Amino acid sequence: MRLKSRFGPFGYIGIFVLLTIYFMPARVFGADAGNCLVCHKYPGLSRVDENGEMRLLFVNEEIHNKGVHGKVKCEGCHTDITKIPHEPAKPVDCLVLCHIIEPTSEQKFSHKSVATSLEDSVHSKKGKDGKEKPFSEDMPTCKDCHDDPLFRPLAFVKKVRPGVAEDALGRCRVCHTQEEFITRFYNHITTRLHKSRSPLNIAESCARCHDDPELVARHNLSTSAGGSYGQTFHGKAANLLDESVPDCLDCHVPKGKSVHQMYENKDPRATTHKDNRGKICNSVDCHPGASADFANYKVHAEFDKKSNPVIYWFTTFFIVLTGGTLLPLMAILFLDLLRRLFPNASFSRRKEK
Amino acid sequence: MKCFFTKLYILAFMGLVVFFGVLIWNLTFAHLIHEYHARKGDVSIQHEGEAGKKEKGKQTFDTMILESEDRVKHYLGYRVLEEQRIEGHFHHIGFDIGPDNRSYCRSCHGDMPHDKVKDVRAFLNMHAFFVACQTCHVKLEEKDKTNVYKWYDRKTGDIVDSPVNGAAPGTYQAKIIPFVRDENGKLVRIDSEEKIQFALDYKNNEKVLSEGQKSKAKKLIHKIISKTPVTCEACHTKNKPLLPLAELGYPQTRIDSITSTEVVGMIRNYTEFHMPKMLSPGEKPALPQLQPEPLLKQQSELQPKQQPELPPKQH
Numbered sequence: 001m002r003l004k005s006r007f008g009p010f011g012y013i014g015i016f017v018l019l020t021i022y023f024m025p026a027r028v029f030g031a032d033a034g035n036c037l038v039c040h041k042y043p044g045l046s047r048v049d050e051n052g053e054m055r056l057l058f059v060n061e062e063i064h065n066k067g068v069h070g071k072v073k074c075e076g077c078h079t080d081i082t083k084i085p086h087e088p089a090k091p092v093d094c095l096v097l098c099h100i101i102e103p104t105s106e107q108k109f110s111h112k113s114v115a116t117s118l119e120d121s122v123h124s125k126k127g128k129d130g131k132e133k134p135f136s137e138d139m140p141t142c143k144d145c146h147d148d149p150l151f152r153p154l155a156f157v158k159k160v161r162p163g164v165a166e167d168a169l170g171r172c173r174v175c176h177t178q179e180e181f182i183t184r185f186y187n188h189i190t191t192r193l194h195k196s197r198s199p200l201n202i203a204e205s206c207a208r209c210h211d212d213p214e215l216v217a218r219h220n221l222s223t224s225a226g227g228s229y230g231q232t233f234h235g236k237a238a239n240l241l242d243e244s245v246p247d248c249l250d251c252h253v254p255k256g257k258s259v260h261q262m263y264e265n266k267d268p269r270a271t272t273h274k275d276n277r278g279k280i281c282n283s284v285d286c287h288p289g290a291s292a293d294f295a296n297y298k299v300h301a302e303f304d305k306k307s308n309p310v311i312y313w314f315t316t317f318f319i320v321l322t323g324g325t326l327l328p329l330m331a332i333l334f335l336d337l338l339r340r341l342f343p344n345a346s347f348s349r350r351k352e353k
Numbered sequence: 354m355k356c357f358f359t360k361l362y363i364l365a366f367m368g369l370v371v372f373f374g375v376l377i378w379n380l381t382f383a384h385l386i387h388e389y390h391a392r393k394g395d396v397s398i399q400h401e402g403e404a405g406k407k408e409k410g411k412q413t414f415d416t417m418i419l420e421s422e423d424r425v426k427h428y429l430g431y432r433v434l435e436e437q438r439i440e441g442h443f444h445h446i447g448f449d450i451g452p453d454n455r456s457y458c459r460s461c462h463g464d465m466p467h468d469k470v471k472d473v474r475a476f477l478n479m480h481a482f483f484v485a486c487q488t489c490h491v492k493l494e495e496k497d498k499t500n501v502y503k504w505y506d507r508k509t510g511d512i513v514d515s516p517v518n519g520a521a522p523g524t525y526q527a528k529i530i531p532f533v534r535d536e537n538g539k540l541v542r543i544d545s546e547e548k549i550q551f552a553l554d555y556k557n558n559e560k561v562l563s564e565g566q567k568s569k570a571k572k573l574i575h576k577i578i579s580k581t582p583v584t585c586e587a588c589h590t591k592n593k594p595l596l597p598l599a600e601l602g603y604p605q606t607r608i609d610s611i612t613s614t615e616v617v618g619m620i621r622n623y624t625e626f627h628m629p630k631m632l633s634p635g636e637k638p639a640l641p642q643l644q645p646e647p648l649l650k651q652q653s654e655l656q657p658k659q660q661p662e663l664p665p666k667q668h
Contacts, residue, residue: 044482
């Protein structure tokens with residue numbers, strides 16, 4: 001009565017508007033609340049900056065919205081942009097307190113714990129003594145390993161092909177009503193239940209640095225890790241998109257730890273430490289029952305005469321044997337077919353009878 | 354007839370034998386040779402900073418975007434996303450756009466020719482992705498105007514149907530080119546074969562030309578270019594836009610968007626506050642540098658407060 005008497009019919013309209021907003025689906029408020037994609041949806045939006053570096057300012061809306069950061073507003077990461085038109089954006093700080101409330105702690109979400117893990121890892125810019133490592137600029141930052149992460153949903157009830165399982169979504173819909181929430185939640189959870197990237201993609205990511213001969217030399221690494229992995233059975237299977245073979249992370253990250261917690265071989269916490277190495281292969285998931293020596297073979301043996309002469313000559317022998325057998329066979333087959341094609345052909349002139 | 358098929362069969366079989374021969378060679382001896390040469394290269398310790406400096410000059414749009422060999426396939430299980438990989442670029446590109454093989458401007462000015470006006474260089478480069486240089490930089494006199502514009506394929510250079518409908522904005526494999534009338538009154542595209550050949554000849558002979566010859570050639574190439582380009586408002590307006598958007602295949606929704614107050618207002622914002630000199634280079638800005646309207650702020654004020662994401666229900 002009071003509402004009606006003071007504001008007339010506008011009071012009820014106001015309440016109706018507020019209720020409409022409250023119950024409005026979340027997707028109405030997309031990540032692009034600032035309408036940044038008015039400009040950034042164009043692939044040609046690019047420039048050369050003052051340092052001569054090319055800057056592509058395009059955001060593929062379709063892919064971005066389906067990705068892990070699809071719900072994050074642009075200004076959640078690009079915090080320095082507060083107005084349009086804006087000045088050239090500063091590099092994004094992935095550790096910024098952002099955008100989304102972490103549901104269990106009800107605190108703002110942040111990637112700070114990743115940085116903490118990384119600082120303690122082999123990829124830290126600083127050594128154990130707190131001093132900067134030589135060539136510390138080679139150490140990876142977030143974007144060296146990560147582009148905008150994409151979901152890789154897993155289907156338990158759909159065995160033919162991976163992806164979102166409609167049957168599983170049907171169960172979710174019994175209690176949950178928001179379609180976007182259901183799909184996103186399903187994607188989020190099931191992506192975490194298996195490899196978030198295929199073994200091939202992981203190996204490619206690591207190889208960008210670990211196969212760079214100059215970087216390998218600078219850091220006195222014993223091998224180009226990606227290349228030597230590719231020579232192994234695991235690497236060849238990964239190249240054929242086998243998801244069950246171990247990738248770099250399976251061997252180099254301690255079980256149950258974040259992928260950012262990789263340690264150098266001398267560190268007792270490292271999986272590759274001489275005391276722990278035996279446990280890498282004989283886990284229940286891989287080769288249960290394998291002896292500790294099983295993991296002591298040269299995993300990253302390179303095809304190199306100096307460092308691995310036995311493997312080099314053994315491999316060379318088999319390559320020569322294979323090529324030396326099959327190539328002459330092909331040559332004989334070819335010549336035989338040639339004769340069948342031209343049965344009367346001859347290099348020498350026939351004697352006239 | 355039988356003999357013919359037998360010969361054909363033998364030929365096919367020979368092809369197969371050669372194919373397997375090459376395959377076996379690549380897998381065996383070629384592999385050994387490749388490994389030998391790969392290892393022969395002397396790997397010297399080099400500071401990252403120095404290496405970076407050396408590389409910077411080599412980066413072009415062609416090598417980094419259009420013809421980039423560094424491709425990546427994301428295996429998502431249900432989908433394989435293949436795209437070019439740009440170092441340090443976070444967002445996915447998701448599709449390929451081929452180089453503009455027709456444009457003769459590109460050979461000197463590149464794919465990102467706009468860099469003078471800091472505030473709009475990216476916007477202008479964005480338009481250069483689907484609008485030929487001549488569309489904005491050639492202002493035809495009233496008597497020469499035909500109001501005919503067409504799309505040409507970036508790869509083949511041929512005139513094609515409008516790629517707009519169904520494609521995401523700006524992702525076209527084609528560019529808009531104006532048409533003019535030749536001496537016979539026939540409609541021809543402004544980038545004639547003759548002009549392309551002239552520019553190509555200049556490019557090929559540039560090193561042997563004298564300074565005077567160079568100047569003359571440049572003058573001739575740029576003869577049709579007007580001092581001031583077409584303004585943004587010439588197209589982004591509801592009142593007789595320069596480009597016949599409907600005839601170029603833009604659906605009404607896109608036309609409304611291009612000429613909307615949102616876009617037009619933003620252009621005005623840029624023109625008045627950020628680049629008063631853009632269309633009159635060399636002159637001092639007439640207006641004081643005012644603070645632009647904080648559009649984001651305005652929007653956040655206008656929009657209702659965003660609903661926080663609720664934690665999932667407990668089962």
